Amino acid sequence: MKFATLPDGTKDGRLWIVSRDMTRAQPAIGAHTMQELMERWDEVEIQLEMEYEAVNNGLGGGFEPAAALAPLPRAWQWLDGSAFDSHGALMEKVFGLEGAFKPDFPFMYQGLSDRFYGPTQDVRFPTEDDLIDFEGEFGIITDAVALGTTATEARTHIRLVVQINDWSLRRIAPLEMKAGFGWVRAKPACAMAPVAVTPDELGPAWRDGRVDLALNIWWNDVKFGAANGYAMSAGFDELIAHAAYSRDLVPGTVIGSGTVSNENYREVGSSCIAERRGIEMIDDGDAKTGFMRFGDRVKMEVFDAAGDSVFGAIDQKVVKA
Amino acid sequence: MKFATLPDGTKDGRLWIVSRDMTRAQPAIGAHTMQELMERWDEVEIQLEMEYEAVNNGLGGGFEPAAALAPLPRAWQWLDGSAFDSHGALMEKVFGLEGAFKPDFPFMYQGLSDRFYGPTQDVRFPTEDDLIDFEGEFGIITDAVALGTTATEARTHIRLVVQINDWSLRRIAPLEMKAGFGWVRAKPACAMAPVAVTPDELGPAWRDGRVDLALNIWWNDVKFGAANGYAMSAGFDELIAHAAYSRDLVPGTVIGSGTVSNENYREVGSSCIAERRGIEMIDDGDAKTGFMRFGDRVKMEVFDAAGDSVFGAIDQKVVKA
Numbered sequence: 001m002k003f004a005t006l007p008d009g010t011k012d013g014r015l016w017i018v019s020r021d022m023t024r025a026q027p028a029i030g031a032h033t034m035q036e037l038m039e040r041w042d043e044v045e046i047q048l049e050m051e052y053e054a055v056n057n058g059l060g061g062g063f064e065p066a067a068a069l070a071p072l073p074r075a076w077q078w079l080d081g082s083a084f085d086s087h088g089a090l091m092e093k094v095f096g097l098e099g100a101f102k103p104d105f106p107f108m109y110q111g112l113s114d115r116f117y118g119p120t121q122d123v124r125f126p127t128e129d130d131l132i133d134f135e136g137e138f139g140i141i142t143d144a145v146a147l148g149t150t151a152t153e154a155r156t157h158i159r160l161v162v163q164i165n166d167w168s169l170r171r172i173a174p175l176e177m178k179a180g181f182g183w184v185r186a187k188p189a190c191a192m193a194p195v196a197v198t199p200d201e202l203g204p205a206w207r208d209g210r211v212d213l214a215l216n217i218w219w220n221d222v223k224f225g226a227a228n229g230y231a232m233s234a235g236f237d238e239l240i241a242h243a244a245y246s247r248d249l250v251p252g253t254v255i256g257s258g259t260v261s262n263e264n265y266r267e268v269g270s271s272c273i274a275e276r277r278g279i280e281m282i283d284d285g286d287a288k289t290g291f292m293r294f295g296d297r298v299k300m301e302v303f304d305a306a307g308d309s310v311f312g313a314i315d316q317k318v319v320k321a
Numbered sequence: 322m323k324f325a326t327l328p329d330g331t332k333d334g335r336l337w338i339v340s341r342d343m344t345r346a347q348p349a350i351g352a353h354t355m356q357e358l359m360e361r362w363d364e365v366e367i368q369l370e371m372e373y374e375a376v377n378n379g380l381g382g383g384f385e386p387a388a389a390l391a392p393l394p395r396a397w398q399w400l401d402g403s404a405f406d407s408h409g410a411l412m413e414k415v416f417g418l419e420g421a422f423k424p425d426f427p428f429m430y431q432g433l434s435d436r437f438y439g440p441t442q443d444v445r446f447p448t449e450d451d452l453i454d455f456e457g458e459f460g461i462i463t464d465a466v467a468l469g470t471t472a473t474e475a476r477t478h479i480r481l482v483v484q485i486n487d488w489s490l491r492r493i494a495p496l497e498m499k500a501g502f503g504w505v506r507a508k509p510a511c512a513m514a515p516v517a518v519t520p521d522e523l524g525p526a527w528r529d530g531r532v533d534l535a536l537n538i539w540w541n542d543v544k545f546g547a548a549n550g551y552a553m554s555a556g557f558d559e560l561i562a563h564a565a566y567s568r569d570l571v572p573g574t575v576i577g578s579g580t581v582s583n584e585n586y587r588e589v590g591s592s593c594i595a596e597r598r599g600i601e602m603i604d605d606g607d608a609k610t611g612f613m614r615f616g617d618r619v620k621m622e623v624f625d626a627a628g629d630s631v632f633g634a635i636d637q638k639v640v641k642a
Contacts, residue, residue: 179424
């Protein structure tokens with residue numbers, strides 16, 4: 001199934017069910033909002049599958065992905081991992097953190113979740129001097145996950161897969177990281193691509209709790225990266241189990257992969273500017289690519305084997321707050 | 322004004338207005354839930370002041386603080402500071418982090434906010450081996466705070482003052498801190514004392530965006546500490562401004578002081594076990610006080626100059642999950 005949330009004047013928006021080809025949609029009847037869907041998934045799943053079949057068969061009206069809110073416009077919990085080791089290694093280089101402590105558990109922080117930007121909303125920052133960067137990620141949304149849930153058990157709790165842009169301020173990020181408390185000022189609200197999909201929609205590209213597809217990124221219409229999501233050192237199932245070690249996960253918990261990154265980054269490119277700068281530091285001794293300026297745009301989109309968009313596009317402009 | 326939230330079968334509970342002496346209460350009419358109150362404060366304040374006067378004059382029924390939920394049973398955002406320098410210094414000792422990076426901004430992390438335990442709810446942990454500790458704190462709840470709000474402007478956004486127990490797992494906390502991503506597994510849900518109060522209720526004890534009162538703590542009925550809340554190196558107004566640097570703060574944002582701690586900790590005691598262990602390490606070479614065991618209780622309560630309870634008591638038992 002595919003879902004989007006369209007504006008209706010409320011903070012949570014209205015849940016719509018979207019056709020497989022993303023050309024048609026209609027308001028969901030089984031659940032009014034995405035949050036309600038995550039709380040009542042088991043009860044309403046069969047109803048929604050029937051609605052999905054109907055919209056695939058021509059029911060509903062035209063769907064305009066760019067008009068959507070984030071599929072979950074606000075969440076009770078957003079936990080972002082950092083599961084791509086090649087990203088971690090490059091960020092150590094950029095931040096001057098070589099030799100930093102490596103835990104024997106997945107990296108994860110709790111981030112701002114009271115708002116996820118829609119896919120085409122402008123993103124506000126105080127100043128370019130904070131070194132504005134995008135971070136392309138995959139994410140999942142869970143239903144209720146009990147404390148102590150194992151990675152194997154966690155797989156059935158991955159109800160939806162989403163695509164995320166985790167906005168970051170690189171001047172502040174290493175300082176907050178060195179303080180050990182994680183990120184507050186360096187990580188304002190993230191954005192989500194317009195459509196959330198059930199894992200089965202990904203077909204063979206959903207493997208081992210990972211998305212085996214490239215995340216295409218353009219910065220001001222210039223192709224920037226196409227790293228594949230499969231290279232996570234811990235899958236989403238393991239990230240869920242990590243998070244649920246000492247807490248119940250509330251329905252509608254969003255868990256992120258961290259910046260998608262591959263070892264062959266020189267061929268596939270990167271999913272954030274800081275990584276490219278790390279590569280430049282390795283290859284040329286210093287970083288020459290600058291960060292984003294007000295007015296810059298970033299676009300992120302994922303295509304399946306047939307060349308069709310999976311989540312719709314994130315296409316955002318950076319503006320002064 | 323004084324507020325509590327009582328169970329009504331919903332996740333947010335029902336907002337009640339509580340008499341100054343905390344013996345009487347009645348359901349609030351101006352707002353149905355604490356979250357609604359924080360979203361509509363300016364609209365409903367006068368109405369609620371009239372309701373408060375009525376309950377102080379004998380309207381309503383008996384109030385049983387121990388039956389209350391947290392004043393805000395779930396929040397869209399919980400940002401916890403660490404504003405007591407003597408706490409920071411002792412924790413460095415305990416965690417072996419002497420010489421760690423000291424930022425020129427307040428320490429702050431984003432924590433689990435989808436649930437705050439009520440004042441007498443049992444707290445579930447996977448194992449005693451994680452080294453279970455309480456942390457007594459003060460906190461505030463804000464209405465909407467716009468990105469870029471200054472510390473001076475922030476004062477009017479401090480709508481309510483609360484008392485918090487920030488549960489912590491000390492085996493995990495230093496590992497997550499060294500990883501730089503802040504705490505996920507080490508910081509499950511916090512608890513709140515039953516009553517939230519407007520700053521004016523504190524009289525002269527509300528000074529410079531700080532609570533100038535002692536936080537009394539008993540561990541299994543033995544007095545453990547009575548540190549004063551005024552010693553924050555950054556007041557709540559400054560913590561708000563720090564948080565709002567690059568984000569709008571959603572109404573109902575809860576901001577914590579960090580563990581209340583004073584330089585004369587040998588006289589006043591501590592607000593967490595780890596601190597006492599740090600003092601023992603300094604004084605005796607090693608820590609002899611153990612952490613909490615299943616079945617242990619912790620009680621926390623604040624009294625005003627007249628000896629009356631300000632927020633009601635937190636009184637929780639630790640149990641196996």
